[in-house]
Amino acid sequence: MSDLKLLRSKLMSLQQKPVGNRLSERNVVDIVQKLVEKYNLTLIFTLSGKEYLTPERLVQDITKEVKAEGRVGLLDLPNILNASIDQIEAHAPTAIGKDLFLINGHLLSSEYIDNMCQEINLSLQEAGQISLSELTMKYSLPMTFLKSEIEKRLQNTIQAQFSTNNVLVTDSYLQRHLGKLRGSLRAATKPLDLKHFDQSLLFSQVQTLISSGQVKGTLDGLIFTPTIHQATVWDEVKSYFFVNRFIEHDYIKKRIQHLGSGDWKTICEKLDAGEFFADAYVSTELILETKGKIVENMKGKSYADFFDLDMPSCFTEEDIEGLLSEGIYANSHYLYTEKALESAVGLLGQLIAALSEETKEIKGKKGPSLSVDTIIGELKKKKFLNAPLEFLEGFSDAVYSRVSHKIAENRExxxxxxxxxxxxxxxxxxxxxxxxxxxxxxxxxxxxxxxxxxxxxxxxxxxxxxxxxxxxxxxxxxxxxxxxxxxxxxxxxxxxxxxxxxxxxxxxxxxxxxxxxxxxxxxxxxxxxxxxxxxxxDKKTERNILHKLRTEVKIRLKKEVSIKNYVNIALLGAKYKLLESNLLIDLPGEKWALTLLSDLYSTQYGQDITTTFLRALSSDAGKNILDEMVEELSSYLTLSS
CATH class of the missing domain: 1.20.120 (Four Helix Bundle (Hemerythrin (Met), subunit A))
Structure with missing residues (x-):
């Protein structure tokens, strides 16, 4: 310590002596440059060019400035520290540590962050809740950094907790919101819109209240439906159904959100035994009654308009087929009986007789022919039942079938x-x-x-x-x-x-x-x-045809394999695999067809042995190669089974 004091006193005495010789600035620069080169020193030029800084000194100055100010932008430091922005950016990371942070071009001290969190806590205690997005805009800091620092100080510096959607809320705010929500839900007797509540807390708190039994009901979006309202609506639905013995689909769908279920069909089935029709769910009792009413109304009639029979309003034209008994048929909204069909066929006796003869036309004369249009023309000419054309057009399809059958019998x-x-x-x-x-x-x-x-x-x-x-x-x-x-x-x-x-x-x-x-x-x-x-x-016929074809192709394929008919093996092998995918393709054994088939087949099954065999065949591969492929193809197609 005494040595240090002695050195200081000598320095002061030297500084007070008059200067005999003075070095020029150029000499000083040269001396410094020699020292830098000789001792491999690292120095930083200041912006003014009159001073040198060591990297350590620059780091110290940066640290000192940040701790003094709390938060400093890197772009502000050149003017403050008289150093270039490149040097500051290069050495600023060295200053970062436990107490300093570099965030988005700003240096922050831990003290600044502590003060910021204290400020956030004060704002929270006043407002009750603050979102991270608000804090991000206010402090111009990344959300992830803010959230990380806040989480370290929760229930310590910051008396709050995170709710959903990155929102900070105080315990008192949570309790106030929960109490207000509980009161509103308990008082509700009909669907309640909860859009005015804090949506970051709403869903979790409503589910908590429901699961704990404090309130009873369901939440759909922002609409809470109390159980008491569900019971009221359910009573209305049951009353409507038991009075009318049917209930429209739209009636149920409009009330579905108040019934605590998203499946309107399940709700209908809970009412009573019945069936679904185009526009309504109808009780079995009303269905049987309607069928009986149709039979009763059609007694003594050849045809009638369904909607003239005073039928229940729940049935539409689409429903008629499902309400008919044996011997009664429907064409659009018209009903007709077996008696009407027999009568029409009887009126067409001459036409049937002429067509049954199958005689060659006499040159110059137009012979009779059977078509729906012909039948309509004949029935109109004979004023069949005085029925409107709309009825005759559909009815004649059924008559055509009967007449065709009659002619076929005559020509047996x-x-x-x-x-x-x-x-x-x-x-x-x-x-x-x-x-x-x-x-x-x-x-x-x-x-x-x-x-x-x-x-x-x-x-x-x-x-x-x-x-x-x-x-x-x-x-x-x-x-x-x-x-x-x-x-x-x-x-x-x-x-x-x-x-x-x-x-x-x-x-x-x-x-x-x-x-x-x-x-x-x-x-x-x-x-x-x-x-x-x-x-x-149709689908059923298609399945039967394809199944039969697969069986036939497999039998033919086994035969062709046994006689080594390569072209037929390739065609039938590809056809068999395509039939497994319910695809039917028919091509000849020509070279262009084999090439086309191999390209087509590969889009469905990729590069399997069938594709390889087709391409080998179309490129005139040798017999030995083809024989080996035939064995592999047989195994692949499981022809032995």
Whole structure:
């Protein structure tokens, strides 16, 4: 200590002596530069250029300034410390530690953060709650940093806790809010909108009150429905149902939020035994009563308008089919009886007799033909039941079916061979229909389906049209063993005019290779084509056809494997796998078809052995390679099972 005092006194005496020799600033700079180079010193130039700082001194100055001010921006320090922003940014991280923080370009002292938290606590005690987003804007600090520092001081510096949505609330605020909420919910006798309550606390506090049994009811969004109101609404619903014996779906749906359940069908079923109709849930008692009333009203009548029979208002036109007894049928909102059908068929006796003859048309005279339009015309001409045209149009569909059946019976001896042809035609149509349906599905993942449509139009669709023409020619008295495509135009002119138009349209679709258009045109006109009856394949029929095809293809595939017919193995193998996915594709054994099939198949199953075999075949792979692939393909397709 004495040595230090001695040095200080010597320094003071030296400083007080007159200066004999003075170094220039340039000399001083050179000396400092030599010292820096010789001793490898690190110095920082100040902005003024008249002073040097060591890094340690700069860090000390930064720390001192932050502790003095509490919070200082890095951009403010150059003017204060006479150092460049680059040096400050480079050395500021060294100053960061237990007591200093660098946040978003600002240096903060721990004392500043403590004071900030004390200030937050004061604001909280006044307001009761503050959101972190408000504090973020107020202090210009990141939410994550603020939340972290606040959480360290909860129930200490800050007398509060976090609720949902990053909101700070005091215990007293929580209790006040809970008490106010409890009082409002207990006093509620009907649905209560809770939008004026603090939504950061609302849902958790309502659930706590409900689960603890302090209040009874349900919360849906911001609407609280007390149990007492649910009971009142439930009583209203039961009363409505037992008085009317039905309840509209809309009536229940409008009250669903007040009944404590989101399933309106379950609520209906709790009322009493019944059935769901288009617009209402109807009791079994009213259903049976209505069915009996229909039977009673239709006694002695051939037809009637359902809505003229004084039926319950809950039933709509869609419900009529479900209310009919045996021997009573519906067409739209009209009801008709078996007696009406028999009467109509009786009036058409001459037409039935003429069509049953199956005689060839006399040249120059137009013979009779069976169609729905023909039946409507005949019934209108004979003023059948003096019924309106609206009734006759739908009723004639059923009459058409009866008349067709009658004609078929009359032709029994001659129709047996044609029945086989009709069955074959229907099977061929169903096959083509399912091929086209599969194309529509595959097109979503494999757009190059045009060659497939062209092939099916030129083969299956063209053959189907030729067979249909042959059947119709035989029906009209022309014994034709087979129809060739080139002769089709000459043969069509032998048919009645209305059939000519239909066949010309079908022929245009086939010529244009419009497969989907051909099927749609045929289905649209089938009711006007005598003898043959086909329709769009339903789900049940589709399942049966595909199951049968899978079995047949598997049997054929085993046979082709045994004789090593590579092309047929490839075609049938791909077809079998596609059938497993309910897809039906028909292609020839030509090279372009094998290439197309391999591309199409790979979009469905990826690069499996079937894809590899198809591509090997289309690239003329050797027999040994193909033989090995056949064995692997057989195993893959489980042909041994």
């Amino acid at each position: 001896n001659r129709s047996k061979p044609s029945e086989v042809a009709q069955d074959t035609f229907a099977q061929d149509f169903n096959y083509l229909f399912l091929c086209n349906k599969s194309i529509q599905i595959i097109q979503k993942s494999f757009p190059n389906i045009k060659p497939l449509q062209v092939h099916l139009s030129k083969t299956l669709a063209n053959n189907l049209l030729n067979e249909l023409l042959r059947i119709e020619l035989i029906h009209h008295g022309f014994q034709i063993p087979a129809v060739k495509t080139n002769d089709r135009a000459k043969l069509v002119i032998k048919l009645p005019d209305y059939l000519k138009i239909i066949f010309e349209k079908l022929g245009e679709k086939v010529t244009a290779k419009d497969l989907d258009g051909f099927i749609s045109e045929l289905l649209a006109n089938i009711k006007n084509i005598p003898i043959v009856t086909v329709k769009a394949v």
